[in-house]
Each structure stands twice: as structure tokens, then as C-alpha cells.
Amino acid sequence: MVDPRGPRFAAAVTSVVLAAVLLTASGWLLLAQTMVFLTGAVFGLRCAPYGLLYRVAIRPRLGPPAELEDEQPPRFAQAVGAIFGGAGAAGFLSGVPALGYVATGLAFVAAFLNAAVSFCLGCQIYLVIRSLKGVHA
Numbered sequence: 694m695v696d697p698r699g700p701r702f703a704a705a706v707t708s709v710v711l712a713a714v715l716l717t718a719s720g721w722l723l724l725a726q727t728m729v730f731l732t733g734a735v736f737g738l739r740c741a742p743y744g745l746l747y748r749v750a751i752r753p754r755l756g757p758p759a760e761l762e763d764e765q766p767p768r769f770a771q772a773v774g775a776i777f778g779g780a781g782a783a784g785f786l787s788g789v790p791a792l793g794y795v796a797t798g799l800a801f802v803a804a805f806l807n808a809a810v811s812f813c814l815g816c817q818i819y820l821v822i823r824s825l826k827g828v829h830a
Contacts, residue, residue, distance in 0.1 A: 694761035695738050697811075700770075702751055703733070703743035704807035707774070711801040715794065720785030723797060727778030733771035738764055741771070770807075770815025774800055 707726065714723045733741030739748065777800040784792025803814040 695764045695767065696747075696752060696758040697760070697762045698755065698758060699738060699744055699747040699752070700767040700813065701807060701811055702747045703738070703741065704804045704813075706743045706746075707804040708801060708808050711797055711804055714781070714785075714797050715801060718785055718790055718793060720782045720793060723778055723785060723793070724782040727775050727782055730771045730775035730778050734768055734775055738767055738771070766816035766819040767813060769819035770803075770813055773815040773818065774803070777803075 707729070710722065710726045713719070714726070729742050733744065738744040777796045781793045781796030781800065784790060784794075784796060806812045806814055
């Protein structure tokens with residue numbers, strides 16, 4: 694279980710990083726963000742760099758969360774972000790900038806939605822997949 698404010702904070706930082714990628718077409722910066730996504734997906738949100746930053750620098754200044762949420766949907770969202778980040782980095786670094794911009798733009802929209810209005814697109818996809826498999830969240 695995780696504090697839902699943590700993934701939202703991470704989405705805000707991610708939005709800034711992805712905006713910088715869109716402005717600079719930096720495949721290396723996108724590759725670094727992809728590693729952040731992968732860390733969260735594989736090792737959990739508490740081990741991801743933005744999760745650590747939230748836990749150490751932000752959460753102590755806030756009151757306790759109203760509720761906790763399951764970590765699996767946001768971890769799935771991190772995996773989806775890694776897929777788009779990897780595709781975008783491959784595009785920028787291999788000379789196919791259109792792929793880089795499209796993949797990064799889609800990842801940016803998803804991160805910005807989470808940061809701005811607390812709508813986690815990857816989490817919703819996770820829940821739809823689970824419901825199609827007949828597993829209730």
C-alpha cells in the first residue's frame with residue numbers, strides 16, 4: 694500500500710522531465726527517465742528515485758494520507774511508461790525523431806493527467822485488464 698500523493702508527485706516530476714525531452718529531443722534524458730520508470734515497475738514505488746525523494750523530502754512535511762492505495766496499478770503504469778520511454782529513446786537515439794516525439798508526447802499526456810487531475814491512465818488500463826480477466830481490484 695502506498696500514499697497516493699507519492700505517485701502524483703512522481704507524475705509531476707516526470708511531466709517536467711518529459712517536457713524537457715520534448716523541447717530538447719534528448720534521447721539520453723528520456724533514457725534516464727525510462728530507467729526511473731523501470732525501477733518503479735520492477736522494484737516498487739518506494740525504490741524509485743521520485744518515490745524516495747517524496748518519502749524523504751515531501752511526506753514528512755505533510756499530514757498522514759487520508760487513505761492508502763494498492764501499489765500494483767501505479768507499478769503497472771510505471772511499466773507502461775517504460776515501454777513508451779524506451780520506444781521514444783530508441784527513436785531519438787536512432788535518428789527517428791518522429792517516434793521519439795510521439796512516444797514521449799503520449800507519456801507526457803499520461804503523466805500530466807496524473808499530476809494535474811489525479812487521473813492515472815496506466816492505473817485505469819490495469820483495472821480494465823484485471824476486470825477483463827475476471828479479477829476484482
